[in-house]
Amino acid sequence: MSSDHQPPPRETPPPSPRNLRRTGIIAVVLAIAIAAFGILQRRSHETEVAQWTQEQAVPTVAVIKPQAGAAVQRLVLPGTVQAWNEAPIYARVPGYLKDWYFDYGAHVKKGDVLAEIETPDLDAQLAAAQAKLNSARAVVNIREAEKQFAESTYQRWRDSPKGVVSVQEQESKEADYNSAAARLNSATAEVAADQGEVDRLLALESFKKIIAPFDGVVTARETDIGALINAGSSGNGPVLFRVADIHKMRVYVQVPQQLSAGIQHWLAAELHLPQYPDKTFNAAVATTSNAINTSARTLLVELHAENPDGLLQPGAYAQVDFELPSNPNVVRVPTSALIFREHGMEVATLGADDKIELKPVTLGRNLGTEVEIIKGLTVSDRLVNSPPDSLANGDIVRVAGQPAAGNANAAPTGNMSNEDVAAREAKPH
Numbered sequence: 001m002s003s004d005h006q007p008p009p010r011e012t013p014p015p016s017p018r019n020l021r022r023t024g025i026i027a028v029v030l031a032i033a034i035a036a037f038g039i040l041q042r043r044s045h046e047t048e049v050a051q052w053t054q055e056q057a058v059p060t061v062a063v064i065k066p067q068a069g070a071a072v073q074r075l076v077l078p079g080t081v082q083a084w085n086e087a088p089i090y091a092r093v094p095g096y097l098k099d100w101y102f103d104y105g106a107h108v109k110k111g112d113v114l115a116e117i118e119t120p121d122l123d124a125q126l127a128a129a130q131a132k133l134n135s136a137r138a139v140v141n142i143r144e145a146e147k148q149f150a151e152s153t154y155q156r157w158r159d160s161p162k163g164v165v166s167v168q169e170q171e172s173k174e175a176d177y178n179s180a181a182a183r184l185n186s187a188t189a190e191v192a193a194d195q196g197e198v199d200r201l202l203a204l205e206s207f208k209k210i211i212a213p214f215d216g217v218v219t220a221r222e223t224d225i226g227a228l229i230n231a232g233s234s235g236n237g238p239v240l241f242r243v244a245d246i247h248k249m250r251v252y253v254q255v256p257q258q259l260s261a262g263i264q265h266w267l268a269a270e271l272h273l274p275q276y277p278d279k280t281f282n283a284a285v286a287t288t289s290n291a292i293n294t295s296a297r298t299l300l301v302e303l304h305a306e307n308p309d310g311l312l313q314p315g316a317y318a319q320v321d322f323e324l325p326s327n328p329n330v331v332r333v334p335t336s337a338l339i340f341r342e343h344g345m346e347v348a349t350l351g352a353d354d355k356i357e358l359k360p361v362t363l364g365r366n367l368g369t370e371v372e373i374i375k376g377l378t379v380s381d382r383l384v385n386s387p388p389d390s391l392a393n394g395d396i397v398r399v400a401g402q403p404a405a406g407n408a409n410a411a412p413t414g415n416m417s418n419e420d421v422a423a424r425e426a427k428p429h
């Protein structure tokens with residue numbers, strides 16, 4: 001058959017109005033369902049985001065435990081070493097230094113002559129006083145002879161028979177005797193006065209020799225041969241020598257008032273001197289001033305230390321190491337845990353319900369990165385380290401390293417749109 005006789009193509013009949021209406025209804029219902037599902041999903045996501053944001057607003061803190069204080073409290077303070085006895089030696093008489101016999105560092109015994117002074121003025125005064133004393137003694141001899149003569153004359157007139165001498169003559173001889181006796185007493189008193197002056201000058205003569213007052217070491221010599229010497233220590237006379245007794249030493253330490261309660265009689269201590277870094281010297285508390293210095297608020301403590309080798313020197317600086325009995329209630333915490341506010345020093349502790357409780361504390365010693373707390377905290381407390389400035393009583397916090405219920409720290413990204421995820425990642429933490 002030729003192509004001219006092919007049948008015409010069959011035409012598709014148009015859809016019926018009923019089918020069109022059904023299709024439209026299905027499309028509308030499907031669109032409404034999709035929109036409702038999207039709205040519900042969005043609301044669920046917004047709820048999750050709000051919950052996550054609220055949980056992230058709860059601050060996360062690090063919690064530590066306070067450490068118990070040391071069994072022995074070590075206290076290191078500066079001290080000054082002084083001689084057991086130390087005396088500046090002055091001249092008691094003026095003159096010129098004749099000679100000196102001991103120099104710096106010399107060991108002397110009590111009574112050793114350190115130096116001699118020439119005293120020409122004193123020698124002349126002594127010679128004059130002795131001459132006056134001899135003259136007064138001669139006068140006493142004369143008065144004594146006069147008294148004896150007056151006494152014998154009076155006795156003769158007194159014992160004469162009645163009628164031989166008159167009563168007037170007898171009374172005259174008695175008056176002569178009494179006068180002679182008075183002149184003798186006056187001369188005797190003059191001798192005593194002159195003798196006192198001679199004794200005084202002889203005592204001063206003994207000070208021409210400068211004597212060591214005790215066994216010790218000459219630590220200073222401030223004079224030389226021929227030097228003019230002024231007497232006394234009122235400012236006119238210079239110090240000639242210094243002598244120190246160093247068989248035993250005194251060490252003086254200023255202990256802060258806060259720590260003074262632990263200083264007890266015969267408390268042991270160790271001394272460390274910079275010139276002897278490998279040596280330790282033992283000492284013990286001998287006494288205290290029993291008074292707090294109002295300027296420095298410290299207690300003066302005196303320690304005694306034996307010095308058989310003479311290594312401890314007067315005036316030396318020493319580091320005094322005490323071991324005080326520790327307070328069992330003292331705890332140690334990092335300085336980063338302290339909060340200073342209007343009510344004073346505080347720390348933040350965590351209760352059983354993870355709520356903050358601010359506690360006032362009393363500080364003890366500063367140990368550098370740690371401080372001692374002597375009141376207000378115990379070793380069983382949970383202490384917040386490096387607390388935020390905004391932390392207040394009753395705040396709820398999350399402890400670092402402990403996940404919240406439902407893993408709230410994980411961001412709810414599962415149902416978030418790309419825009420929400422991007423916004424969260426860009427949000428500063």
